[in-house]
Amino acid sequence: MSSSNFLSNLRASLIADASVVINLNATARAAEIIKAVQIPFIATENACTELEAGVRNGHGDYARLLELIDAGHIRRARLGATGMPVYESLIDGSTARTLDDGEAATIAYAQETGGVALIDERKARSLCAKSFPGLVVACTAELLMHDAVAAVLGTQGQADALANALSGARMRVPAEHLAKVRIMIGPERAALCGSLPRAMREPV
Amino acid sequence: MSGERLTDTEIGERLRLARESAKLTQAEAAALVGVVRTTLVAIEQGKRRVHIDELQKLASAYRTSANALLRREAVHLDMVPRFRKLHESSDDAVERATRLLNDLVRAEVELENALGVNRTRNYPPERPILPGDIRAQAEQDAQELRDWLGLGPGPVTDIVSILDLQLGVRVYVRPLDGKVSGLFAYDDTAGACILLNANHPPERQTQSGAHETAHFISTRREPEVLTEDERFTSREERYANAFQRAFITPARTVRQQFAEITAGQSHLTRRHIILLAHASGVSREAMVRRLEELKLAREGTWDWFVANGGISDDQARQVLGDLPDRKVNAARALGLVPPRLALLAREAWKKEIYSEGQLARLLQLNRHEIREILDGAEKEESEANELVKLPQ
Numbered sequence: 001m002s003s004s005n006f007l008s009n010l011r012a013s014l015i016a017d018a019s020v021v022i023n024l025n026a027t028a029r030a031a032e033i034i035k036a037v038q039i040p041f042i043a044t045e046n047a048c049t050e051l052e053a054g055v056r057n058g059h060g061d062y063a064r065l066l067e068l069i070d071a072g073h074i075r076r077a078r079l080g081a082t083g084m085p086v087y088e089s090l091i092d093g094s095t096a097r098t099l100d101d102g103e104a105a106t107i108a109y110a111q112e113t114g115g116v117a118l119i120d121e122r123k124a125r126s127l128c129a130k131s132f133p134g135l136v137v138a139c140t141a142e143l144l145m146h147d148a149v150a151a152v153l154g155t156q157g158q159a160d161a162l163a164n165a166l167s168g169a170r171m172r173v174p175a176e177h178l179a180k181v182r183i184m185i186g187p188e189r190a191a192l193c194g195s196l197p198r199a200m201r202e203p204v
Numbered sequence: 205m206s207g208e209r210l211t212d213t214e215i216g217e218r219l220r221l222a223r224e225s226a227k228l229t230q231a232e233a234a235a236l237v238g239v240v241r242t243t244l245v246a247i248e249q250g251k252r253r254v255h256i257d258e259l260q261k262l263a264s265a266y267r268t269s270a271n272a273l274l275r276r277e278a279v280h281l282d283m284v285p286r287f288r289k290l291h292e293s294s295d296d297a298v299e300r301a302t303r304l305l306n307d308l309v310r311a312e313v314e315l316e317n318a319l320g321v322n323r324t325r326n327y328p329p330e331r332p333i334l335p336g337d338i339r340a341q342a343e344q345d346a347q348e349l350r351d352w353l354g355l356g357p358g359p360v361t362d363i364v365s366i367l368d369l370q371l372g373v374r375v376y377v378r379p380l381d382g383k384v385s386g387l388f389a390y391d392d393t394a395g396a397c398i399l400l401n402a403n404h405p406p407e408r409q410t411q412s413g414a415h416e417t418a419h420f421i422s423t424r425r426e427p428e429v430l431t432e433d434e435r436f437t438s439r440e441e442r443y444a445n446a447f448q449r450a451f452i453t454p455a456r457t458v459r460q461q462f463a464e465i466t467a468g469q470s471h472l473t474r475r476h477i478i479l480l481a482h483a484s485g486v487s488r489e490a491m492v493r494r495l496e497e498l499k500l501a502r503e504g505t506w507d508w509f510v511a512n513g514g515i516s517d518d519q520a521r522q523v524l525g526d527l528p529d530r531k532v533n534a535a536r537a538l539g540l541v542p543p544r545l546a547l548l549a550r551e552a553w554k555k556e557i558y559s560e561g562q563l564a565r566l567l568q569l570n571r572h573e574i575r576e577i578l579d580g581a582e583k584e585e586s587e588a589n590e591l592v593k594l595p596q
Contacts, residue, residue, distance in 0.1 A: 019560060022571050049264055050561070054570035061571075088256055091271040092209055095278075095318055100561030101260070101269040123556040170575035172560075194579045 012136070013040035013115040014143075016074070017106040018047040018061075019172075020118045023140040025064045026168030027161035029153060034073045036152035037143065042115065043069075045078045046105035079105060083112030090127070099124055111135055118143065120172045140165060141173045141181055163189045170195035210276060213250030218273050220248040221280045222266040225303070236265045272565050279314040281306055283389035283397065297381030305387050305399040308376050308545065311566045313394050315548035318557050325372040325395055328352050333422050333443050342446035345421055347454060357457040359485040363413035364536060367398060373420065377402045377409065377536040386412035390424045402537035407487045411448055418447035453484045453494045462500050472501055474515045478523045488515045540573050549574075550581040 024030040034041045051062040068074040090104035110117035116136045150158045163185045165171040182190045234244040246252040263270045331345045367373040373396040380401040387399040398416045481491035495501035552558045564574040
């Protein structure tokens with residue numbers, strides 16, 4: 001697994017897990033962010049189904065995803081013949097070595113198409129590092145902190161988007177990006193984000 | 205990974221349980237997948253391996269995921285709870301409560317297995333209902349259980365802790381439809397499980413808890429569905445009702461308190477009832493009914509009080525003063541899932557045994573909700589001082 005400079009390969013597409021879609025929705029600027037990176041943005045059928053199931057609990061993420069799909073910002077994709085065995089290997093077996101359908105499909109589709117798996121889940125990222133060392137994996141925080149996003153939203157807008165994802169969707173941030181996230185949103189706002197580790201929420 | 209995979213028979217059985225839980229017939233499920241019914245039957249019997257695309261469609265129709273059906277450690281239960289309900293309660297409410305209990309137990313057992321946690325059972329011996337006087341048996345069994353638990357003659361102040369900590373029964377207190385008081389279920393894997401209605405006042409929860417305990421004592425392995433309005437109340441249900449009263453208000457204790465409180469007086473008054481009910485932690489009605497049963501009050505006494513203005517909360521306040529609310533089970537009723545289940549989920553996530561998606565599915569929550577439960581879990585351990593390390 002590699003995550004450095006994940007937007008440098010402009011031919012690659014970004015395959016977003018359901019949790020990433022939720023985070024983007026919480027920024028309130030999902031369409032602008034996706035447009036800013038100028039890379040095809042894809043959600044697998046399984047990830048969409050997972051969000052659709054969340055509708056029963058009164059969350060509007062699926063409706064907003066459909067708006068993004070209708071507007072052409074996100075493309076819905078189905079696993080192909082080469083992705084399916086990868087997907088199957090990730091859902092069938094012991095709990096510790098498997099993932100739920102949406103997470104597994106995101107990785108499988110990225111592996112199948114040579115795209116970037118956009119996934120925040122730490123177990124999924126660990127599994128990718130072990131089983132798919134060549135696969136590029138990135139997280140929502142990296143996407144939001146990218147220069148291309150700052151260019152469109154402005155520095156303040158970018159910080160707001162990050163803070164909104166953290167407070168509105170309880171976005172998870174992998175350890176290596178925590179310090180930068182804190183600097184960008186400022187310690188005052190970091191202190192209010194329950195999804196950040198305690199050390200990141202306390203005054204320096 | 206081959207040794208980790210389930211056999212076709214195991215997968216078929218899980219698919220059957222999931223379909224039944226989703227209340228779909230084999231024909232309906234077959235139509236959703238686009239196969240004939242006989243194919244679905246063959247899949248459920250393990251005679252034909254389900255294709256991955258079929259599995260995805262079935263998982264979606266059954267409101268679960270392919271991973272939840274395939275992962276080796278997943279626990280699949282089909283508990284038929286013994287429940288009490290009033291006749292107005294819709295079947296939907298009972299159905300929801302039944303499913304909730306099944307889901308809570310399934311998730312807890314799976315997480316315990318994943319974390320290597322063993323729940324200690326300390327079940328009292330079973331007391332099958334014998335021919336003859338039901339009430340006498342219930343009185344005797346209730347007193348025996350009290351003695352076995354070392355409760356003494358005092359009131360039952362926290363039935364949930366007694367069941368949970370002393371007996372090792374899985375007890376959940378969750379908000380349910382008002383008409384559902386409690387559910388009891390027994391499964392060889394999960395053990396005895398009780399669900400109580402958090403929306404009911406503490407006195408009522410105690411009564412329901414004692415009632416379900418009666419089923420646990422007398423007929424724990426015999427699933428049966430009963431309703432309170434049935435013209436013919438079964439012996440099991442009459443036993444449970446009598447056991448409940450005898451367990452919460454033991455005859456000797458009530459007689460003794462009654463004698464002390466009414467000593468030298470000529471009539472049973474509201475003040476007596478308020479004091480007696482308070483001493484046993486039961487409602488005024490439950491106390492009067494018990495006095496009637498023990499022949500300490502004439503039959504029809506409660507009805508007479510009701511016909512003559514009842515016994516109001518204001519009158520109780522005049523006698524007892526302003527007492528703080530008893531909220532013994534409040535913490536258990538809070539949160540999206542019961543507190544112990546939330547702790548197990550956090551630990552399983554921290555150890556990377558389960559992903560966020562797997563936990564959301566297991567606990568029937570969406571991503572927002574599971575994140576609420578997992579918030580702050582990741583760094584707890586590394587930030588904690590050695591001083592607060594748990595002994596191994």
